[in-house]
Amino acid sequence: EVQLVESGGGSVQPGGSLRLSCAASGFTFSSYTMSWVRQTPGKGLELVSYIYSSSGTIKYADSVKGRFTISRDNAKNSLYLQMNSLRAEDTAVYYCAREARLAYWGQGTLVTVSS
Amino acid sequence: DVVMTQSPLSLPVTLGQPASISCRSSQGLVYSDGDTYLNWFQQRPGQSPRRLIYKVSNRDSGVPDRFSGSGSGTDFTLKISRVEAEDVGVYYCMQGTHWPYTFGQGTKLEIK
Numbered sequence: 001e002v003q004l005v006e007s008g009g010g011s012v013q014p015g016g017s018l019r020l021s022c023a024a025s026g027f028t029f030s031s032y033t034m035s036w037v038r039q040t041p042g043k044g045l046e047l048v049s050y051i052y053s054s055s056g057t058i059k060y061a062d063s064v065k066g067r068f069t070i071s072r073d074n075a076k077n078s079l080y081l082q083m084n085s086l087r088a089e090d091t092a093v094y095y096c097a098r099e100a101r102l103a104y105w106g107q108g109t110l111v112t113v114s115s
Numbered sequence: 116d117v118v119m120t121q122s123p124l125s126l127p128v129t130l131g132q133p134a135s136i137s138c139r140s141s142q143g144l145v146y147s148d149g150d151t152y153l154n155w156f157q158q159r160p161g162q163s164p165r166r167l168i169y170k171v172s173n174r175d176s177g178v179p180d181r182f183s184g185s186g187s188g189t190d191f192t193l194k195i196s197r198v199e200a201e202d203v204g205v206y207y208c209m210q211g212t213h214w215p216y217t218f219g220q221g222t223k224l225e226i227k
Contacts, residue, residue, distance in 0.1 A: 045209070045218040
């Protein structure tokens with residue numbers, strides 16, 4: 001069974017940083033593209049970033065480019081999202097998902113950016 | 116960016132009756148490989164989204180066959196042949212052809 005478990009969310013002040021992690025199991029992690037998707041009540045769903053299996057191709061939404069960095073460790077079956085220079089509008093539930101077309105999703109982790 | 120427009124945004128349905136959700140894209144969604152990357156997702160209250168349909172009309176594993184997807188070009192439809200209580204939630208379309216991939220606003224299905 002595919003399982004994706006996010007962690008690392010929390011509250012942070014504007015300008016701060018957080019690192020999200022996603023632990024994957026139930027499939028051959030190293031064979032799949034992985035994504036981060038966020039959801040807010042106001043803006044809905046947004047695919048923030050994805051990374052190819054070998055990290056050879058990475059994409060970012062314009063809203064996070066230059067501030068967020070996606071990475072993976074295939075030996076640890078883990079996906080990461082380093083979020084710097086956080087803004088109030090980054091407040092959202094962040095989901096880890098398998099594949100760029102989001103076949104499976106984790107349960108999400110809440111990130112709140114507020115002073 | 117490709118804009119995905121869903122209608123209706125609210126869909127009250129009687130149990131056992133059919134339901135239909137429309138999704139229109141601002142650009143065609145045929146990728147260079149010839150496939151059309153239009154997905155449908157269901158988000159039940161309090162849960163993460165779950166993919167139901169990929170590439171317009173392919174049901175994901177475990178998805179009941181009362182769900183079906185169709186369409187081409189810029190017009191796509193998700194149909195539920197007979198709505199059940201467990202179908203309550205918000206449904207989203209998403210295009211995975213042109214980066215950035217984008218979602219519709221969501222259609223909230225409720226039981227009348």
